[in-house]
Amino acid sequence: MAVETREEAVTIKHHSVDYSVVGTRPIRHDGVDKVTGAARYGADVSQPGQIYGAVTRSPHAHARIRSIDTSKAEALPGVHAVITSADLADPGEKVTGGGEATAVPLKHKSGNVMARGKALYHGHAVAAVAAIDAHTAGEAAALIDVDYEVLPPVMDVLEAMKPGATLLHDDLHTDIAGEASAEPSNVAAKFLFEEGDVEAGFAEAAVVVEREFTFATVHQGYIENHNALALWHGDGELTVWCSSQGHFTIRAEVADILDVPISKVKVIPTEIGGGFGGKTTCYLEPLAAALARKAGRPVKMTMARADILKATGPTPGGYVRVKMGVDSDGKLTAGEAYMAFEAGGYPGSVVAAGCMCVFAPYNLTNVKIEGDDVVVNRPKTHAYRAPGATQAEFASETVVDEICEQLGIDVLDFRTLNSAEEGTWRAGGPAYGRIGHKECVEAARGSEHWNSTLEKPAGTYRGRGVASGFWFNIGFTSSAIARLNPDGTVTLLEGSPDIGGTRSSIAMQFAETLGIGFDDVIPMVVDTDSVGYTDVTGGSRVTFATGYAAHEAANDMRKQMIEGMADVWDVAADSITYENATFTANGESATFKEAAHLLNEDTQQIIGKATVTPEKEGNAFAVHIADVEVDVETGKVTVLRYTAIQDAGVAIYPPYVEGQMQGGAVQGIGWAFNEEYFYDDDGRLRNATLLDYRMPTTLDVPMIETIIVEVPHPGSPFGVRGVGEVPIVPPPAALAIAIYDAVGIRYRDLPMSPHRVYAELAARQNGAEA
Amino acid sequence: MATEILSGKVHVNTTINGESTDFLAEPRESLLEVLRETLGLTGAKEGCNDGNCGACNVIMDGRLVNSCCVLAVEASGADVTTIEGIAGPSGLHPLQEKFLEHAALQCGVCTPGFLVSAKAMLDENPNPTEDEVRWWLAGNLCRCTGYDKIVRAVLDAAASMRGEG
Ligand code: FES
Ligand code: FES
Numbered sequence: 001m002a003v004e005t006r007e008e009a010v011t012i013k014h015h016s017v018d019y020s021v022v023g024t025r026p027i028r029h030d031g032v033d034k035v036t037g038a039a040r041y042g043a044d045v046s047q048p049g050q051i052y053g054a055v056t057r058s059p060h061a062h063a064r065i066r067s068i069d070t071s072k073a074e075a076l077p078g079v080h081a082v083i084t085s086a087d088l089a090d091p092g093e094k095v096t097g098g099g100e101a102t103a104v105p106l107k108h109k110s111g112n113v114m115a116r117g118k119a120l121y122h123g124h125a126v127a128a129v130a131a132i133d134a135h136t137a138g139e140a141a142a143l144i145d146v147d148y149e150v151l152p153p154v155m156d157v158l159e160a161m162k163p164g165a166t167l168l169h170d171d172l173h174t175d176i177a178g179e180a181s182a183e184p185s186n187v188a189a190k191f192l193f194e195e196g197d198v199e200a201g202f203a204e205a206a207v208v209v210e211r212e213f214t215f216a217t218v219h220q221g222y223i224e225n226h227n228a229l230a231l232w233h234g235d236g237e238l239t240v241w242c243s244s245q246g247h248f249t250i251r252a253e254v255a256d257i258l259d260v261p262i263s264k265v266k267v268i269p270t271e272i273g274g275g276f277g278g279k280t281t282c283y284l285e286p287l288a289a290a291l292a293r294k295a296g297r298p299v300k301m302t303m304a305r306a307d308i309l310k311a312t313g314p315t316p317g318g319y320v321r322v323k324m325g326v327d328s329d330g331k332l333t334a335g336e337a338y339m340a341f342e343a344g345g346y347p348g349s350v351v352a353a354g355c356m357c358v359f360a361p362y363n364l365t366n367v368k369i370e371g372d373d374v375v376v377n378r379p380k381t382h383a384y385r386a387p388g389a390t391q392a393e394f395a396s397e398t399v400v401d402e403i404c405e406q407l408g409i410d411v412l413d414f415r416t417l418n419s420a421e422e423g424t425w426r427a428g429g430p431a432y433g434r435i436g437h438k439e440c441v442e443a444a445r446g447s448e449h450w451n452s453t454l455e456k457p458a459g460t461y462r463g464r465g466v467a468s469g470f471w472f473n474i475g476f477t478s479s480a481i482a483r484l485n486p487d488g489t490v491t492l493l494e495g496s497p498d499i500g501g502t503r504s505s506i507a508m509q510f511a512e513t514l515g516i517g518f519d520d521v522i523p524m525v526v527d528t529d530s531v532g533y534t535d536v537t538g539g540s541r542v543t544f545a546t547g548y549a550a551h552e553a554a555n556d557m558r559k560q561m562i563e564g565m566a567d568v569w570d571v572a573a574d575s576i577t578y579e580n581a582t583f584t585a586n587g588e589s590a591t592f593k594e595a596a597h598l599l600n601e602d603t604q605q606i607i608g609k610a611t612v613t614p615e616k617e618g619n620a621f622a623v624h625i626a627d628v629e630v631d632v633e634t635g636k637v638t639v640l641r642y643t644a645i646q647d648a649g650v651a652i653y654p655p656y657v658e659g660q661m662q663g664g665a666v667q668g669i670g671w672a673f674n675e676e677y678f679y680d681d682d683g684r685l686r687n688a689t690l691l692d693y694r695m696p697t698t699l700d701v702p703m704i705e706t707i708i709v710e711v712p713h714p715g716s717p718f719g720v721r722g723v724g725e726v727p728i729v730p731p732p733a734a735l736a737i738a739i740y741d742a743v744g745i746r747y748r749d750l751p752m753s754p755h756r757v758y759a760e761l762a763a764r765q766n767g768a769e770a
Numbered sequence: 771m772a773t774e775i776l777s778g779k780v781h782v783n784t785t786i787n788g789e790s791t792d793f794l795a796e797p798r799e800s801l802l803e804v805l806r807e808t809l810g811l812t813g814a815k816e817g818c819n820d821g822n823c824g825a826c827n828v829i830m831d832g833r834l835v836n837s838c839c840v841l842a843v844e845a846s847g848a849d850v851t852t853i854e855g856i857a858g859p860s861g862l863h864p865l866q867e868k869f870l871e872h873a874a875l876q877c878g879v880c881t882p883g884f885l886v887s888a889k890a891m892l893d894e895n896p897n898p899t900e901d902e903v904r905w906w907l908a909g910n911l912c913r914c915t916g917y918d919k920i921v922r923a924v925l926d927a928a929a930s931m932r933g934e935g
Binding site: 025027028030032034035037038040041043044134135220221222223224225272273274276304305499500501655658660662663665667689690695696697701704 | 796798799803806807810811812813814815816817818819820822823825852853854856857862866869870871872873875876877878879880881882885903904905907908909910911912913914915916917918919920921922
């Protein structure tokens with residue numbers, strides 16, 4: 001084990017490999033463009049002759065659309081086209097999604113893009129217009145007359161499940177292991193994960209703790225607004241520019257929603273200003289395309305922030321109940337959980353992932369976990385960084401803390417004793433390969449933060465909390481194409497939108513594979529016509545899977561270059577060796593750059609390529625330590641100190657690994673303390689601005705200390721585990737535990753905003769006085 | 771400064787990044803809209819359009835403003851600096867260099883706003899404390915970085931501009 005300490009960051013390595021490019025801190029390839037304003041994000045792209053689109057949205061949470069009168073809008077000077085769902089293809093019973101993992105019924109995907117028959121949430125798109133400028137388009141959108149039959153809104157998951165609840169969809173039947181329920185229901189699906197014998201496990205337990213938790217709907221809060229620009233060519237081909245987490249997914253969805261052949265649709269990715277899971281699906285792209293087709297002009301659309309909050313996928317609020325048992329030695333004997341997650345207006349919350357994560361940090365052989373996916377009159381929820389895990393583990397980690405308290409056992413000792421490790425079966429499977437939860441716990445135990453005493457001056461209420469987190473990290477499909485340039489550099493084409501430095505983390509793996517320099521690789525994110533299929537930038541998969549593809553493309557390039565040099569030198573290919581970026585055979589030798597030149601002279605084109613679908617999940621673990629101070633007069637909680645510890649496998653590009661850990665932690669802090677959708681009784685969202693939907697600012701958080709733990713992932717050539725998501729998981733639990741340590745009250749409802757914190761403090765005070 | 775109404779649009783003369791610039795704008799158009807859609811200066815971003823994210827920040831007559839909350843016609847006769855005007859002819863501004871060195875950006879969409887805000891701060895206060903940096907930048911939202919590396923980059927840039935880096 002080697003420990004490296006920088007001023008603000010620590011790395012603990014459980015391996016002895018030393019790379020020359022991987023693990024270094026060069027300036028990212030796209031850096032200069034991003035600090036000078038030159039980088040082109042979605043809304044920065046324009047086309048000659050473009051006009052602007054705007055959307056008419058439902059003011060009601062739940063309403064039948066009786067009719068839509070577009071005549072006034074059409075008559076407004078400057079308006080070029082008006083569309084409704086009738087201008088999109090009839091979805092029938094098709095499925096869409098661009099990949100098996102994201103497949104959903106097309107009627108739901110298309111219906112979410114533009115309401116069909118019913119508006120299912122406040123802000124649901126019902127019509128759209130294109131006009132000469134954005135202001136005229138907005139005016140025209142307001143002139144569209146929609147006749148609504150207003151229906152009672154169903155806003156709460158538990159209410160929505162009750163018999164007799166108003167139904168959102170008459171044709172939605174509960175899916176239970178592939179079987180549909182007889183009666184329609186707001187419960188879209190039920191999930192069950194069961195291992196061992198829970199009853200026997202609880203019978204063995206000396207301590208059993210069972211608690212209920214709730215959490216509010218929260219938004220990913222990316223700073224860049226959704227956008228789309230669509231242009232039809234004379235031959236019926238469509239080009240779409242947009243920022244998304246996966247342009248291949250957008251291509252498939254646009255093709256399906258408009259019913260045009262997928263080969264006719266090209267999606268050109270722009271820079272993307274944050275996504276966190278929320279830009280893995282389309283909203284404006286099909287509308288811009290349908291408007292452009294009708295208007296015969298390119299159409300550009302951007303979504304206003306209020307509409308982003310109202311109508312793009314937040315992550316589910318809901319309910320979790322967790323019950324855990326331990327024997328007198330502190331060994332976990334059984335775990336049971338039930339969770340109900342808001343899906344939003346259409347099925348498909350992340351509840352199954354929540355179920356699989358809830359006990360994942362622990363070796364628990366007797367488990368029963370049930371999850372319900374419930375439609376409600378809120379926007380269709382989407383992934384948000386480790387989707388489902390934060391909600392589920394907020395509950396289980398808080399229960400773990402309570403168990404430790406009851407047993408009088410140290411929280412880190414408890415984790416060491418019960419930690420999942422290689423071979424432990426996770427609920428829903430599979431058994432883990434080499435993982436690093438225990439190593440993260442060790443790192444926490446050895447950290448300066450853990451070993452420093454939290455000062456508690458008289459009159460202050462301060463506390464410390466610790467929580468673990470787990471997220472799978474997925475593989476899926478990625479492609480890379482590497483073109484050798486005559487000057488010995490390599491242009492590396494990839495299909496993974498770069499949200500936070502992945503061009504460079506992928507290029508670094510390519511460079512390492514061939515022994516060339518960081519600056520010798522020129523990574524580019526290219527359109528759907530220019531590289532092989534690549535799944536979304538999500539699931540912490542890009543540095544892992546696209547990096548894997550780059551490694552394979554590099555191997556392919558080396559093989560082709562050896563064959564090429566065999567021609568140049570007129571020797572047998574198997575007599576050529578490649579070491580230290582130099583080809584050698586029978587006394588001949590050429591560096592990589594010289595070889596590139598020779599091959600070019602010889603008119604040989606070297607194009608390495610690869611598509612990979614790595615099987616093994618990365619399995620990321622994190623442990624966070626939080627110190628807080630509670631202002632008992634106001635209920636406001638201040639984070640005094642925060643440390644994020646995480647197994648990164650091998651950190652390819654450490655400053656950006658730290659950045660993911662810090663950014664995830666701060667999003668988790670926002671989730672814990674501030675962020676919340678406020679709906680009124682009519683189901684209207686009342687805080688759809690960034691003033692009222694308050695995300696953490698510089699003033700709300702301290703520096704976030706990081707400790708990178710490196711336990712290499714056996715499923716990656718360089719040991720990459722993926723790092724983006726798990727850091728959002730521990731914060732709400734760690735902070736709730738820290739608050740308990742400070743004031744002795746357990747908070748089990750998110751967010752722990754000042755009014756909630758204060759209400760409990762006041763109730764206790766009043767109780768004591770009464 | 772002469773402003774003339776032409777077919778509902780107003781003629782505006784202003785200085786942007788040191789260059790005299792003319793444009794026509796409807797009275798209802800914001801400075802942000804005109805910068806981005808009329809003048810093609812897309813470095814300033816729209817994140818909220820109501821003064822709550824700072825992604826659109828520019829410096830106008832020495833003052834940091836949300837360009838989404840300034841009407842384009844108000845820029846008449848003003849001196850405006852956008853992100854495109856931060857780097858000098860000889861290279862990047864120290865803030866830009868330090869943002870790169872410290873990896874103070876992930877997606878980068880907030881970065882122009884932060885750089886402009888930080889420049890406005892350093893113009894006034896070349897030796898800020900961490901608290902002052904956090905106070906000054908509290909009007910800029912970043913959802914990716916958790917701010918740690920941004921604050922470090924700004925402090926380091928300030929130090930290097932004072933000749934201490
Ligand atoms: S766009 Fe101007 S402050 Fe957000
Ligand atoms: S780097 Fe993405 S919002 Fe700041």
